[in-house]
Amino acid sequence: MGRSGDLPRELGRARRDGxxxxxxxxxxxxxxxxxxxxxxxxxxxxxxGKPVVVGGAGPRGVVSSANYEARRYGVRSAMPGTRARRxxxxxxxLAPNFRRYQEVSRGVMAIFKDVTPLVEPLSLDEAFLDVxxxxxxxxxxxxxxxxxxxxxxxxxxxxxxxxxxxATKFVAKLASGMAKPDGMLVVPAAEIIDFxxxxxxxxxxxVGARTAEQLERIGLRTVADIAAAxxxxxxxxxxxxxxxxxxxxxxxxxxRTVVPDAEEKSVGTEETFDTDLHDRAQxxxxxxxxxxxxxxxxxxxGLRGRTVSIxxxxxxxxxxxxxxxxxxxxxxxxxxxxxxxxLFDTVPPEPVRLLGVRMEQLVVTARAAEQLSFDTPDRGxxxxxxxxDAARSRFGSAAVAPASLLPRAGGSPDSRGT
Numbered sequence: 211m212g213r214s215g216d217l218p219r220e221l222g223r224a225r226r227d228g229x230x231x232x233x234x235x236x237x238x239x240x241x242x243x244x245x246x247x248x249x250x251x252x253x254x255x256x257x258x259g260k261p262v263v264v265g266g267a268g269p270r271g272v273v274s275s276a277n278y279e280a281r282r283y284g285v286r287s288a289m290p291g292t293r294a295r296r297x298x299x300x301x302x303x304l305a306p307n308f309r310r311y312q313e314v315s316r317g318v319m320a321i322f323k324d325v326t327p328l329v330e331p332l333s334l335d336e337a338f339l340d341v342x343x344x345x346x347x348x349x350x351x352x353x354x355x356x357x358x359x360x361x362x363x364x365x366x367x368x369x370x371x372x373x374x375x376x377a378t379k380f381v382a383k384l385a386s387g388m389a390k391p392d393g394m395l396v397v398p399a400a401e402i403i404d405f406x407x408x409x410x411x412x413x414x415x416x417v418g419a420r421t422a423e424q425l426e427r428i429g430l431r432t433v434a435d436i437a438a439a440x441x442x443x444x445x446x447x448x449x450x451x452x453x454x455x456x457x458x459x460x461x462x463x464x465x466r467t468v469v470p471d472a473e474e475k476s477v478g479t480e481e482t483f484d485t486d487l488h489d490r491a492q493x494x495x496x497x498x499x500x501x502x503x504x505x506x507x508x509x510x511x512g513l514r515g516r517t518v519s520i521x522x523x524x525x526x527x528x529x530x531x532x533x534x535x536x537x538x539x540x541x542x543x544x545x546x547x548x549x550x551x552x553l554f555d556t557v558p559p560e561p562v563r564l565l566g567v568r569m570e571q572l573v574v575t576a577r578a579a580e581q582l583s584f585d586t587p588d589r590g591x592x593x594x595x596x597x598x599d600a601a602r603s604r605f606g607s608a609a610v611a612p613a614s615l616l617p618r619a620g621g622s623p624d625s626r627g628t
Contacts, residue, residue, distance in 0.1 A: 214284055230353075232398065235382075237339070239385070240359055241335065261282075273481075276301075321363060327470060339359075372386045380466075385397050394521055406462060433459075466598035477507050498543075519535070
């Protein structure tokens with residue numbers, strides 16, 4: 211589905227006027243506005259009103275988030291940082307602080323779950339809610355709950371969110387995008403077709419640039435065109451599954467329900483380097499940095515993982531993965547790194563463009579079995595990690611780091627790989 215920035219805001223503004231009928235519109239999609247950038251501006255009030263971009267550092271950096279002042283210049287998330295700087299050279303570019311964003315996200319999701327237990331997070335900054343059970347308890351309407359959520363998020367966390375209210379998940383997500391920034395859009399159940407059909411095909415869930423081009427080649431440019439197209443024609447162009455999926459959405463059919471607390475399948479992080487890295491010791495240090503971030507993310511979410519996976523992209527864009535499953539699930543930085551390093555040492559010694567570390571086969575920490583054996587790693591590593599997490603939480607992400615990542619007296623990081 212097209213990004214919210216690609217959706218026609220004029221239609222959204224028009225539909226926000228008046229008090230639409232929200233009967234039966236018990237599905238909400240709540241999306242934080244320019245989440246990372248908004249959190250940074252909250253932390254640094256002097257940046258308010260200025261274009262702010264999170265990420266995008268270095269010649270290969272990618273924009274993670276841009277506030278609306280920056281978006282006026284055409285800056286968008288997932289855009290190469292070099293292009294963002296050309297479009298808006300006076301923007302303030304900031305490095306992301308994922309621990310802070312995770313903390314704010316947990317607070318926001320707690321607000322949602324205080325209203326309804328039926329919350330399905332999609333990422334740190336957005337979620338679907340089914341509020342059918344909360345209407346009588348709160349004595350209000352779906353739109354009333356939407357306004358309540360917006361007010362509580364702003365009061366508790368100093369950031370804004372946009373809300374889509376509809377009878378289906380797909381339409382609710384479209385509506386929140388069209389309500390941005392800091393708005394709410396209700397799509398009455400009886401008006402779903404009128405709402406959908408003028409939209410471009412890129413608004414449909416699953417239509418990226420390539421699929422949109424395929425559809426345009428056969429003359430299908432709007433959602434109405436998809437709805438009116440014979441299914442056999444769509445199947446010949448897109449395949450059976452995609453054709454039937456898009457045809458149903460175009461006719462306003464979406465049977466999916468809100469699935470609360472869906473278990474995460476993996477947690478990880480990756481980094482594209484400004485220049486290809488050749489030195490193995492330096493690559494080991496980058497693996498340690500990524501392992502530390504991944505393990506900290508596991509601990510922050512109360513998870514452990516059994517399978518360590520690495521991703522390596524070479525200078526010629528060839529990409530390979532390696533993985534190993536441990537006997538016991540872990541959230542310990544040292545254990546994640548040691549396994550990742552052993553996997554990496556099997557990789558050909560070629561220039562590396564990107565490295566990633568990911569943990570899979572996740573279990574909730576409270577359910578993770580502690581297998582005691584003679585070869586069980588020293589539990590002191592876990593206590594050290596927890597102490598480091600506490601220090602970072604209190605003093606910032608740079609407060610504690612592995613010794614091999616700290617600058618030496620000569621100004622460069624230690625060349626050791628551990």
